[in-house]
Amino acid sequence: MNALKTLNPYFLKHKKLLFWGFLFIIASNFFNIYKVQFVGKSVDEISKNLHNGFNKQVLIFVAIIVACSLLTGFFTFMMRQTIIVASRRIEYELKNKIYTHYQELSLTDYKKTTIGDLMNRLSEDVVAVRMYLGPGVMYVVNLLILLLITSFYMLKTDVSMTLYTLIPLPILSFVIYKVSSVINRKSKIMQKSQSAISTFVQDSFSGIRVVKFFAKEKYIEKNYGIKVKDYQDKALDLAKTEAYFFTIILFVIGLLNVVILLIGGQKYMNNELSVGKIADFFMYINILIWPFSMVGWVTSINQRAEASMSRINEFLDMKTDIINTVNEIHPIKGDIEFRNVSYVYPNTGIKALDNLSFKIEAGKSLAIMGKTGSGKSTIALLLCRLIDPTEGEILVDGKNLKDLNLENYRKHIGYIPQESYLFSDTIESNIGFAIDSSTHEKVVEYAKKADVHKNIIGFKDQYKTMVGERGVMLSGGQKQRICIARALIKEPSILIFDDSLSALDTETEENILQNIEKELQNRTSIIITHRESSAKRADKILNLTEIDNAEAV
Ligand SMILES: Nc1ncnc2c1ncn2[C@@H]1O[C@H](COP(=O)(O)OP(=O)(O)OP(=O)(O)O)[C@@H](O)[C@H]1O
Ligand SMILES: [Mg+2]
Known part of the structure; x- marks a missing residue:
């Protein structure tokens, strides 16, 4: 993560927002997890008093669950309001810095790169870096905190069940990371194909007089068709890989649910675990699975951000030789x-x-x-x-x-x-x-x-x-x-x-x-x-x- 280090000063500049963001992450996770135990407690309470009619205790649990959900929602909102806002601000500052640098470069420096390349630094590369700044950082911190809080509650409930259910999750992260890397690679290929179409269209529109004059419409049309077909192939290829993404996550969710049912069921029959506790485990796993998948995704995002950042740095490090070294101003006569x-x-x-x-x-x-x-x-x-x-x-x-x-x-x-x-x-x-x-x-x-x-x-x-x-x-x-x-x-x-x-x-x-x-x-x-x-x-x-x-x- 060497290139991304250059972003540290930006993080530091927005440390206040980020600090609040982290507090909000903790708060939203805490309430999200805290409510789970009341689901189990309600289940147990209901099964105990199945024939005694209305139960006031359950009502209190439900009220706690609703309140916790509301607080989770509120703090998640605040988390996005701080961290995503900070990332947008850094993006803005980065864009300005790159643009100012464009203006400072000399004509010969411009010759070293193409206009398309320069535009890419401003658009694609900066966006890739922003993804790291915002979701990238947010999801990683979120997962760490979530994992900490959830493990605590899970271990408190049942140690061996915790181990059985937590072990497959890093494997999930790894698989998702691999799939995301392929998705990133393929979407880049698709983007390239897309920009080839734009360049081609722009070029043929600008030169429309020449095209008509030489009666080359058919030829242009054929070339366009080839390019669009290429784009379609690339897009379909990407869609096929993307289809794996959710399939894998859903498969793992299903698998873990079976594990909980099997082991939990056995423990229930041995009188080691209540139905309510098993219900808790279902909830914990469903909460944990998304951040674990996200970590795989985020890792690939961060790799992309690093590549983009090093491209941006390479550009920002370009020193132009035509610079002003003199402060005094003389009137110019014109000899x-x-x-x-x-x-x-x-x-x-x-x-x-x-x-x-x-x-x-x-x-x-x-x-x-x-x-x-x-x-x-x-x-x-x-x-x-x-x-x-x-x-x-x-x-x-x-x-x-x-x-x-x-x-x-x-x-x-x-x-x-x-x-x-x-x-x-x-x-x-x-x-x-x-x-x-x-x-x-x-x-x-x-x-x-x-x-x-x-x-x-x-x-x-x-x-x-x-x-x-x-x-x-x-x-x-x-x-x-x-x-x-x-x-x-x-x-x-x-x-x-x-x-x-x-x-x-x-x-x-x-x-x-x-x-x-x-x-x-x-x-x-x-x-x-x-x-x-x-x-x-x-x-x-x-x-x-x-x-x-x-x-x-
Ligand atoms: N940006 C550039 N990069 C590389 N070579 C260049 C560049 N601009 C001009 N040249 C080369 O430098 C030489 C002089 O070019 P210049 O544009 O000064 O000619 P000119 O006298 O203005 O010609 P014209 O009368 O056609 O405008 C040419 O051989 C040209 O190919
Ligand atoms: Mg000239």
Whole structure:
């Protein structure tokens, strides 16, 4: 249980709730067991006075039994209210911690895992850990306390009967543990098959145009059928194993009842045990059997939780290299210098930049041109410090980029990525996303600068139009211009356009450049482009093709 040790601080944090939870477990078990002896006593009382009519004593016993049952119910409720609540809170804290860590990771760290894998840590793995925190801990403690109290009463009633009935129970736990492990394994396989269906469906819906265009509906349908059949097989396989679970428990209950009847019956005939005491034993066994079965189940849950927790820990232990080490905040003017910068993508070993040096003074503009794959976007990523150079250094205002306050630096950069990405939200929120406090007027002002205002007011909901899957599908050029507005609204010191005008016709491009000319005047701007016409407006042109930067190693 090594990985699960990392949860100890969480337990400690919620120790109050857990402490009460344990008290409630004791209380609920105590009343649950305490009432049993009165069942036996009533039986004995009734059989003794069978012909004497109404018996006041029995009535008192019944009242005690009812009261105990009510108290058991109440304390069981309280037990869940404390322990399960604590487990939910820990789950919440764990989810937040994982999510915060996601946000801190650098781009290269993301490349090491897939999105599906990241999502799994947040959903499946955390749920598995919560099962350990809640039911896992609760049932184990419950069983221990129950066993202690019940054994005490059972031994008090009859020693040899106790031994005969208790010995088979750990075997039951073991068998249930084995069955549960198989169930867990098979349900995991089933889940995998299920997520394969989701991925497939999502993919074919996203690419529905391509599917129709190539007239591949039949092919997709056939593939889908294969996947669904696979899922069905896995689900049936799981159901077959699950059927054993209760069968085994019911079989053991039956077996133990026979044992009690046989041995108890014999003892009764030898006058060693009353009918009432035998009745007690039936009750004790029926109370004990579920927790014993649960322990088998919980053991397998805990194993799963451990595997999940170690996956989560592995992720949380990932240290990102792009971190902020500087507290002071400097204003960013916008002088940029690349000094012998090389960059090798760690996951592929591709050398995207080789010994690149250039300089831009604050307020000036630089156009970067070059073949595809020559490393233009890599320059943009380096400048945003989304990645750090493998060799060489980048200086901003004469300081190494690594020695600038990262958050403050990024606030001063406007980056329009090559692939426009908008969130499934309104257009206004997407543009305003870049700054902390945006107003409608400001959003409109910058939408006008990015020459997209006219398009936006053409939509029925105007600035409140939803974009993305559930909203309006925007054209490539509209998306690009919304991204430009989103970058401009930051009023950054450094603006980076990564091929951001590629989807626009020359007239619109000209419009935008004219609109933002004033904006660009006192900002350093880097314009990555394939068009001579755009490049010519810049103060300097860097042509990556000439220095033949891109070469795979
Ligand atoms: N995330 C990545 N992981 C691994 N290799 C990458 C990654 N991104 C880019 N590369 C590689 O680095 C090289 C430079 O890519 P980059 O995106 O900088 O080119 P580019 O000049 O922007 O091209 P384009 O004009 O097509 O946008 C390419 O060979 C590319 O395959
Ligand atoms: Mg690029």
